[in-house]
Amino acid sequence: MEYSEVIENWKLFSVGVKEIGGEVHTLSIEEPATEDEVATVESKLGFEIPRSLKEVLLVFSKKVEFRWFLPDNYKMEGELSQIFSGDRHWSLEWLVKFNENKNELRDEIFPNKNDPYDLVWHDKLAFHEVGNGDYLAIDLSRAGQEPVVYLSHDFGDGHGVEMAKNFKEFVFLSSRLGCVGAEDWQWLPFLVEGVPFINPDSENAIRFREALRVKV
Template identity: 40%
Template sequence: MTTTFNFELFKKRLNLFLEKIEDLGGETDPLTIEKPATEEEIKAVEAKLGYTLPPHFREVLLENTAHLEFGWDIDDIIDEEDISLPDKLAEIFRGKLLFGLDLLLGYEEDRQDWEGDAYPNSDKEYDRVWHNKMSFFQVGNGDYIAIELEPENYGKVVYLSHDGSENHGLYIADNFKEFLMNYAAVGCTGGEDWQWEPFYTKDKGIDPTSKNTKTWYKVLGINPKELEG
C-alpha cells in the first residue's frame, strides 16, 4: 500500500471509511476540508510561535488545506451488538482527525501548560518528551499527537500521553505526510493511543500492512485495493 503523499488518495481513504461506517449503521461527521492557507497567514502564526513550521506540515497547509475535520463513531452499534470486533480490535469505537492552522496556537498553548505545570523537568525522561514539540492534534483525553522539533528526530510524528501510557514518546510516523496517509488507511482510529495501537508496528509506526489492519478491513468490508489510487 502506497505511503507516498497524494492528497486526492488521502481524501479517497477518508471518504471510503465514512461510507463503510455508515453502511454498518455507525455515526459519521461530514468531511470538512477548507481551502489552503496563504503564505501570509502561515507566517503570522509562525511569528507568534517563534519558529518556522515543520516542512511537511507547512506544505499541507499551504498546498492542500488549512483546516480538516473527520470523524466517525461505532459505540452505539457495538453496544447494541450490531457489530462484533475481534479481541485485538475491541478497544476501537471511533475515528477522528482534526487539525488546522487556526487551531495550532491554541493546541500549543495547551501543550505548553501541560509542559510547564505537570512536566517541567526536562532532566526526567517522561517530562522531556513533552518539551520542544509542536502539537497539531488534541486527542481529547489530555493527550496530543505532535511533531518533534528536536534536531535528532526533527519532523517525526510523536504521541504525548498525560497519564503514563507506555506509548508516551512513541514515534508513529516519519513525517506529517506519512502520518496522514497511513492514519487515513486505518480510518483515523482514535486518536487515543489504545485505539490505533493495534495497527502499530515497531520501526514502522502506524502500519496499514499489519495483520490487525487486514482484520479491520474485513470487519468493515473493505477491499484493500479500494484504498489505492
C-alpha cells in the same frame, strides 16, 4: 500516495462506518492556506512550522475535520476490541491555542527535562488535541527530522511512540486506517514489532478494513 487518494480513503471509510450503523459526524476539508496566513501563525508561535506540516497546509488543506463512531453494539475482536471511533483534525488557526494548552500542561506537570517521561513533552509542536489530556505532536528536537509522536499525560502505553516519520506521511498512513481514534489504545494495535511507525499493511490493519468492508 496523492492527496486525492487520502480524500478517497476518508470517503470509503465513511461509507463503511455508515453501512454497519455507525455515524460520521463530520468530513470537512477547507482550501489550502496562503503563505501570508502561515507566516502570521509562525510569528505567533515564535518559530517556523515544520516543513512537512507546512506543505500539507499550503498544498492540501489548512483545516480538516473527520470524525466517525462505530455503533454502540458493534465490537471488534482481539487487539481491535477497543476501537470505537476515528478522528483526524488539524487547523492552521488552532496551532497557537493547542500549543498554549500543551505548554501549560507541560510546565505544570512535566517541567523536568532530566526526567525521561517529562522530556517527551518538550520541544514538540502539538497539532491535535486528543480530548483526554493527550496530544499528537511533531518532534522539533532533531534537526532535519520531524516525527509525529504521542504525548500522554497519564503514562499511556503510547507515550513518546513515533507514529510516522513526518506529518505528511502521518496523513497518508492514517488515511488507510480510516484515521482510527487518536487515543493511543486505538492505534497501538497497528504497530508491528521491529517495524517503525503505524503500519497500514499489518495483519490487524487488514482485519480492521475487512470488518468495515473497505479496500484501500
